[in-house]
Amino acid sequence: MKNGECILEVKDLYLTFNTYAGKVHAARGVNFSLNKGETLAIVGESGSGKSVTARAIMGLLPKNANIDKGEIIYKGRDLIKLSDREMTDIRGSDIAMIFQDPMSSLDPVMKIGRQITEALRIKQKVPAAEAKKKALRLMEAVGIDNVERRYNQYPFQFSGGMRQRIVIATALACDPEILICDEPTTALDVTVQAKILELIKEIQKERNLSVIFITHDLGVVANMADRVAVMYAGKIIEYGTVDEIFKDPRHPYTMALLSAMPDLETDSSTELYAIPGAPPNLLHPPKGDAFAPRNRFAMRIDLEEEPPMFKVSDTHYAATWLLHEEAPTIDFDTFKQKTLEKRRKFKEKEKNNEESQKPILEVRNLKQYFTSGFGRRKLVVKAVDDISFDIYKGEIFGLVGESGCGKTTTGRSIIGLYEPTEGEIYFNGELISRGQKHKGSRKFTREISMIFQDPIASLNPRMTVKEIIGEGLKISKLYHEDEIMERVYKMLEIVGLSKEHANRYPHEFSGGQRQRIGIARALIVNPKLVIADEPISALDVSIQAQVLNLLNELKNEFDLTLLFIAHDLSVVKYFSDRIGVMYNGKLVEIADADELYRNPLHPYTKSLLSAIPIPNPDYERTRKHIHYDPSIHDYSEEEPKMVEVKQGHFVYGSASEIKEYTKSLEIYS
Template sequence: MSPVLRLEDLRTTIDVRDGVVRPVDGVTLEVGRGELLGLVGESGCGKTMTALSILRLLPTGGRVESGRILLGDDDLAAMTDPELRAVRGKRIGMVFQDPMTSLNPTIPIGKQVTEPLELHERVSRAKLRERAVEMLELVGLPDAKRRVDDYPHQLSGGMRQRVMIARALVCEPELLIADEPTTALDVTVQHQILELIDDLRRRLGMAVILVTHDLGVVAGRADRVAVMYAGRIAELTGTRSLFGNPRHPYTEALFEALPENAAESGEKLYSIPGLPPDLSDPPSGCRFAPRCRYATEECVAAEPPLDGEVEGHDYACFHPVGEPGLTEPSRVVRVHERGGAPADDGSGVEDAPLLEVEHLVKDFAVTRGAVLRRKAGTVSAVADVSFAVAAGETFGLVGESGCGKTTVGRSIVGLEEPTSGRIRIAGTELTSLRGKELQQRRRETHLVFQDPYASLDPRMRVGAVLAEPLEIHGVGTRATRARRARELLAEVGLPADAAARYPHEFSGGQRQRIGLARALALEPKLIVADEPVSALDVSIQAQILNLMNDLRSRHGLTYVFISHDLSVVRYLAQRIGVMYLGKLVEVGPAAEVHGRPRHPYTRGLIDTVPVADPWADGREGGVTGELPSALDPPSGCRFRTRCPFAQDVCAAEEPVLRTFGDGHQAACHFPIEHGPLEHNPLEQAATPVYQGENG
């Protein structure tokens, strides 16, 4: 069968102030009808620019310099702008990473969905509305007939991404390009969007190019995978061949950086040294050679061709790893056969709790009216949450977006005032402190934000950013504060001259290192890290996780690590707490919570996480349905509206935390019997523990 799309020696350039950047430099690949091709690699490897080059949606100064982009028999690289406009949206659909910035906030979503249809075909207004509802129903948007007139801000992140997919598919294109479509979404919404794309491409027979840095996403979805590095294809083969027998050292290094591959042993993650090359002046020879542990003089002197001993498995390397022709796991361990969680020996963890959260409640008032601001309701963000964290321990707090985990973290560091409840650090109750006492106590806690760029003042040099907490608390002189800033940069692995640079001059991983350095400035006892690695690719994520572990050992730090990624939490934390709609539904040692989950929600989250293992069959479960509104949470067990085990008692009575072993608790009337992780939770028997009037 002839391919839907074929790229032949594609080269793209972007004119910049200091020269010419070549983000796509000789890419050749194809994708067939009904096939899903995964395009993976680190940030800056050229995968997004390859996708944008196909549609010639390049930034200012960008152009396709040479090569062919064949959509069927038509060469998009040779088309004029009017000819391209006839292709975009009609024959090729595009789903961008951030739906909020891609959708017009002033236009109803129904009109935006049908805009490509209106441009390419003559359709009546009534037919356009009918088609909008049809497409929104196709992508699974709840209550599509009513939602068609909503605006983007009225929808959740997952719903907005569904709208983007509906818009991309409205003209039934031959090819769908999805550029990081789930990066900003939590694990359950991510699962729903990926299932939707996979289902639609099978039903409609589309070719799909999925651009992502998440290896778990392509493992369970892609037919073939292209690994990109520095604007070129490093390896290209079938998914099982890639995961079972990676031949390029770069691919091997990406797998070794995955936290799930070191969760059981708790060993340090492999961190690829150095940074990707400057594509305005790339190195000669193999572009990965400066970071490769197997590089020789040959690698520096000559560029390896993209080929291989076995047809269908190409790689650009003079010294390949793995074995020719193997398609079963060799160097990559099958994750679902591991089981368990970090084998942490508890070193540095003391028995006495440093942090105690008791019956924490945080409600937010919802008001109406621009002047009178009348109270219209209450959002129950955190509802009676209690847990303790030992000194030197990492406590992972996981759950979907909107579950209340960030509000708990902000309450701990004093950025939110609890509605009720107590928070104690080292025996001192923070909720009763005021004025200077509270300011002094706040020195002992610090928050590391999810987006380091948004939390760093772009007008301040990094040295001033690091010295600011010291200045606010009156610590030292200007000279000692500057010296302390340089010491902090060294602590997080950045050079001393970084103090004179601005935040925009650093990569995402480097900015997160700066955020950690700022958190250490006042030598806190406790650091609350709110999704600190969610926006980072796998290699940079490994560096930050290793750094956090090193800092914990070096300074005796205690972490509350907030995340929706259970594989990351499983690697880093000694204990895990699972939150759902403001409630703590399960808490316990990481090995127990991940290996023997008792609450159906915890099990659903585990089965929803994309696993970098194409052999991980039997994990079809997961959390389904929509998260209820915190304005009007369900009675009894808040999870019952999405629970496969729910019965009448779940609506009538709220379950309390019950003990299932040493420190392992879950709040469920019908907890899951423990079993191997590869089983579907819907097929497992629940253990009834409710003892009502009828026993």
């Protein structure tokens, strides 16, 4: 923890939004301070008030927002009382912000260089030539190559990670003292995320910046934070040093968040703790402890009176009646343990069953190429470039890699949304990778279903939930209307929704509920194989745990086989039986989940594993990210191929590389 002077203090902040339904109480007495040179992480579920508090500090609240009470003190001045002109002078120059989505915070029709220099020229009256020099230095500092050329490009010409670097450069242009990072890595791959986090820490150290880091990823918190504030229902319910929060959490909500996260040590036979219910509706804030309806340790007083902040140590406070001197003793270790219930694992339950040894899906030499342009400008993109793998009946096969590696394209090719350029796909021994087979077989469309990454984009906003879920049954023409409705209601119940939800529209549901609707739609046709494409990437950690547990229960109940596509290797390792690692259209390694974690062979797999943020401050302080450099491979003399180096463990490379990779396995001794 940094012991520098206090540079920012938020005191008793109450903030409401006027909506058609009434007043939403988004912040309900928020208190925290930020010291010079430290990183304060603010964590909590979506809707807890994290981003709203940050925008209040920046003076960027929408017109329907009201600050009813409180102070935001920066250098002795209350920012709430400043005029718009005075806040404009502070915003960017003294306090800057990095937003969650870089594409929406960059002007798509303005060149990158102009966006970085704009604040310098307007706020600090820096001449154009000098502003450009500083912008180029900033671009180099945040890791942008060919800065002279990139300076004149537009945002769409940058990758997601590069756009986030440009947003960071823009935020640093006027040398602010405070940097607010609002979920700056949520949409990024784990390797790009690791680079951005390293970059922020390096810049903070160089400039002695004070950082407020807003996130729901506790692994990122363990990596970045000196102190942590946990928010729930518009309040900070616990705060302390990063070690105190992770090693000695005292609020049941904090413990629940920590228990809901899988990491590389979490065994797939254990069930993640899923916080029951949902956060309260802040149109009508609860009378007592807001977390009481979801708290297994709640007492009668929790429903009647709001707990004050109890002091645990000089730096650690928590607002829970469990810290009251008259509260009953609670076995916190029992609550924090991650192993709550042993699952029925298919590979153990039916390891002697011949059916489980047969591949349900066989992918052979799959190629999926896309072309753009004409003539000499014709460009061929090898999205999937000659990959082969099997998925066995009843298993969960994880497919992991960075964005653009070909994971989603592989899933879409299997289900028939893309017709393969080359290669063959067999389902239950039947060839399905021909155009006429894909488009004409109703049986095939029933037996393979897909859960899409973005539930709101994949659900028709003009259809009710019952219409969305029942659509597949209507297309199959196997059921009457009454039978369809009966099956829809039953499926809603199975995925944790109710019959009353059937007549609502997608926009009336939370992200987690929409994902459950997508799962119900995929499962109602009784498929044998489900392709789950990033089904939890946009969800809070607590909702993520609910969806993972639900998928596992449904897998056991319906004897499903799953292709689970994701970029978070800790989730994939926890959830999968076997894992395939993709890079640049190629499968570079396949192994059992535990084997891949214990003995990663390909350098790209090692890089992915090293980049995963773990919710353990001690681990994060010593962790070193292994950067993967594809130029280390020289295939000019030796043709690379996928080789089985150990039973069930395959790795891609030339003969000399394979020999080097497998020294630790001692297979050549």
